[in-house]
Amino acid sequence: MSALQTSLTRYFSICFGWAVKRFNLLPWQRRIYDRNWNLPARFKKPKLNDRQAARVRELNAETNEKLRALVFPDEPTLFPSARHIAEAHK
Numbered sequence: 001m002s003a004l005q006t007s008l009t010r011y012f013s014i015c016f017g018w019a020v021k022r023f024n025l026l027p028w029q030r031r032i033y034d035r036n037w038n039l040p041a042r043f044k045k046p047k048l049n050d051r052q053a054a055r056v057r058e059l060n061a062e063t064n065e066k067l068r069a070l071v072f073p074d075e076p077t078l079f080p081s082a083r084h085i086a087e088a089h090k
Helices: 003-022 028-039 050-071 081-087
Strands: none
Touching: none
């Protein structure tokens, strides 16, 4: 995204936010977001394979652990896998 595109996007976002507050448009905004959020659903969503997911976890392990220790010290892990969730509910 170019600097001009970024600036225009920010400007319109600020204007839209102002209009939402000024004219109490939050219910309409939610309807728009809900309707448009699923537009890309007709396209195949990208999904990481197991090797890619493992690599992402590996690259972020150190910072995730620091965040977990700082914010969620009582939790054993920041992002439990489906396996961990299933074991916790046994």
